[in-house]
Amino acid sequence: MKKVLCLIYPNFSLYEITALTSTLALSFDATIDYVASDHSMVGSEDGLLCQPTKTLDQICIEEYSCVILPGMVNIGPALQDEKLISFLRDLGEQDILISAISSAPLLLAKAGLLKDTKFTGGIWQNFFDYFEFLPRENFQLKVLVQDKQIITAIGFAHQAFARKVLLSLGLVDNADDYFKERNQYSEKNLIFTLSEEEFAEMKHEFENTL
Numbered sequence: 001m002k003k004v005l006c007l008i009y010p011n012f013s014l015y016e017i018t019a020l021t022s023t024l025a026l027s028f029d030a031t032i033d034y035v036a037s038d039h040s041m042v043g044s045e046d047g048l049l050c051q052p053t054k055t056l057d058q059i060c061i062e063e064y065s066c067v068i069l070p071g072m073v074n075i076g077p078a079l080q081d082e083k084l085i086s087f088l089r090d091l092g093e094q095d096i097l098i099s100a101i102s103s104a105p106l107l108l109a110k111a112g113l114l115k116d117t118k119f120t121g122g123i124w125q126n127f128f129d130y131f132e133f134l135p136r137e138n139f140q141l142k143v144l145v146q147d148k149q150i151i152t153a154i155g156f157a158h159q160a161f162a163r164k165v166l167l168s169l170g171l172v173d174n175a176d177d178y179f180k181e182r183n184q185y186s187e188k189n190l191i192f193t194l195s196e197e198e199f200a201e202m203k204h205e206f207e208n209t210l
Contacts, residue, residue: 001169002065003031008052009078011045012070016101016155019179020068020162028171035059037083045073056087061094066169071102071122071155078107085111095149099165102155109134119152120145 004024006017024030036042036052043049072078079085088111091098100108105121108114110133120140128136143157144164151168153161163175172178182189194202 001028001030001171003033003063004066004068005059005061005064006032006034006068006070007084008034008036008042008044008050008070009072009081009084010043011072011074011077012042013072013102013155014044014046014048014070016158016161017068017070019159020099020165023162023166023178024171033059033064037081056083059087061091061096064096066097066099066165067091068165069098069100069104069107071104073103075103075106079110088113097149097151097165097168099151099161099168101153101158101161105152106131106134108150108152113150114138117150118145118147119150120154121152122155 004021006021021032025032033054034050034052035054035056035058038055039052041049041051085107088107092111092113098108098113100121102122105114105119106123106127108117108119109131112133114135116138118138118140120142123134123139128134128139144151144153144160146152146164146168151161151164153164159179163178166172166175166178
């Protein structure tokens with residue numbers, strides 16, 4: 001699998017993407033680059049300051065299999081970032097999975113990627129008459145939509161969003177059991193054991209760090 005590119009911009013939402021990013025990194029050993037317009041610290045919507053690992057002009061898009069766009073509580077700064085919008089516009093010519101959640105489809109719309117693409121998202125209905133670039137006719141009243149290589153979802157469907165991305169990347173054949181709680185758990189479900197090989201590796205790491 002190629003690397004994963006996660007775009008970050010002011011006020012981005014962590015919880016909407018962490019089920020996906022943590023699973024990609026921990027379960028599938030994916031390398032994730034957190035990319036912004038410049039090297040400045042980027043504050044999430046809950047106040048966590050994040051340091052981008054790369055900037056947009058350092059990206060070779062052929063190295064990536066997927067682009068992730070988190071939503072944001074305040075869309076203004078990202079919508080006005082012409083460097084970001086230009087980068088997204090160029091993605092329309094690439095064979096790459098684009099996944100945008102919550103308000104992030106607004107960025108795709110401004111970049112012209114939703115003109116012929118069905119989509120959903122956490123988008124105020126008032127915006128359809130306000131933003132000329134936002135195609136009301138392509139908006140779907142669904143929690144999650146995939147049209148061609150673009151996946152969009154409403155923010156509260158972040159787990160379904162993560163499952164759809166895992167499936168679309170071909171990492172799993174069935175993602176139904178990812179991130180789902182059960183009504184009841186047996187004692188067996190609550191016991192976690194490493195294999196001998198895994199435990200030996202962990203002990204080796206302890207010995208080198210403790």
